[in-house]
Every structure is written in C-alpha cells, then in structure tokens.
Amino acid sequence: MALTGNYAALNWRLMAHLAQGTVYVVDNMRNNANQHLTWLSGTLDGSPGNPTLAQIAQFMNDCAASYTSIFATVTTFAQNNSAAVSAALNVWGITLAAANTELTALKAAATALAAADKTTVANAQAACNALLAAVPAVPGIQF
Numbered sequence: 001m002a003l004t005g006n007y008a009a010l011n012w013r014l015m016a017h018l019a020q021g022t023v024y025v026v027d028n029m030r031n032n033a034n035q036h037l038t039w040l041s042g043t044l045d046g047s048p049g050n051p052t053l054a055q056i057a058q059f060m061n062d063c064a065a066s067y068t069s070i071f072a073t074v075t076t077f078a079q080n081n082s083a084a085v086s087a088a089l090n091v092w093g094i095t096l097a098a099a100n101t102e103l104t105a106l107k108a109a110a111t112a113l114a115a116a117d118k119t120t121v122a123n124a125q126a127a128c129n130a131l132l133a134a135v136p137a138v139p140g141i142q143f
Contacts, residue, residue, distance in 0.1 A: 014088035022102075023138045025070055029109065030137055032063045033128040040125050057118035060127065064114035071107045109134040 039056050046052045051059070078085045078096070086096045109131050116127035 014084060015091045018085070018088060021074070025067065025106070026135055026138050029063075029067060029106070029135050030132060032059075033131045033135075036060055037125060037128045040121050040128070044121070053118075053121060053124065057124060060113060060116075060118055060124065064110050067110035068107070068114070071103060071110065074103065106135060 036056055036059065039051055040053075043050045044053050044056070046055070078099075082096060085099075089096060089099055112134070113127055113131050116123065116130070118124040118127060
C-alpha cells in the first residue's frame with residue numbers, strides 16, 4: 001500500500017526509521033560475520049559454543065537469506081512510496097538514486113555470502129572477510 005497525502009509530517013519519522021534500519025542491518029551483517037570468524041577460529045566439534053563447520057555454513061546461509069529478505073522489503077516499500085522516501089532522504093541531501101546505489105552494494109554482499117563456498121574453514125573465513133570488506137562499519141557519532 002502506498003502512502004498518500006502530505007509527506008512533511010512523515011519526513012522526519014521516516015528519515016529516522018530509514019537511518020535506524022540501515023544501521024541495524026549493516027551492524028548485524030558485520031557482527032554476524034565477525035561471530036562466524038570467531039567460531040571458525042575455534043574448535044569445530046559441535047560442543048556448546050563450538051558449532052561445526054556445517055552449522056556455521058548454515059548460519060551464514062540463514063543470515064544471507066535474512067539480509068536478502070530485508071532488502072527485498074525495503075526495495076518494495078521504496079518503490080511503492082518513492083515520493084515519501086525521496087522526501088525523507090532529501091532531508092539529508094541524499095537522492096533516491098544514491099540510496100539505491102548503497103542498497104545495491106549491500107544486496108551484492110548478501111548475494112556473495114549466499115553463493116560463497118563454505119565447505120572449508122578457509123573458504124568460510126574468506127566469505128566472512130569479503131563481506132566485512134564490502135560492508136563498511138557505520139561510523140559512530142562523536143560529541
């Protein structure tokens with residue numbers, strides 16, 4: 001369902017939601033990759049806190065599927081509400097095209113993670129490191 005009416009009252013709330021959601025997904029992508037790397041550097045025996053390589057590979061695939069689903073939802077929302085999303089992004093001086101460029105990069109990282117070979121520790125580590133290289137950390141706010 002598309003939003004209708006005057007967007008001025010929604011711009012700040014939508015802008016905050018877009019920012020919060022983006023930071024959340026980027027942080028999760030990076031935090032999950034780092035957790036997978038931690039597990040991959042440990043004992044992969046399936047004991048508590050030590051998943052097997054197959055379990056880690058499944059976690060990585062589940063994460064990639066989750067990111068892809070989130071990005072599909074965001075894309076659908078933005079397409080159905082492009083005027084409102086554009087107005088909210090304009091508060092930051094960001095165009096919808098620029099935001100789409102960033103979203104495309106995040107989608108590519110999720111797709112690469114899903115497609116990566118995870119049958120060896122080295123390959124799974126390489127997939128995590130590739131994601132970390134493709135998805136830069138969101139800088140914190142300094143006061």
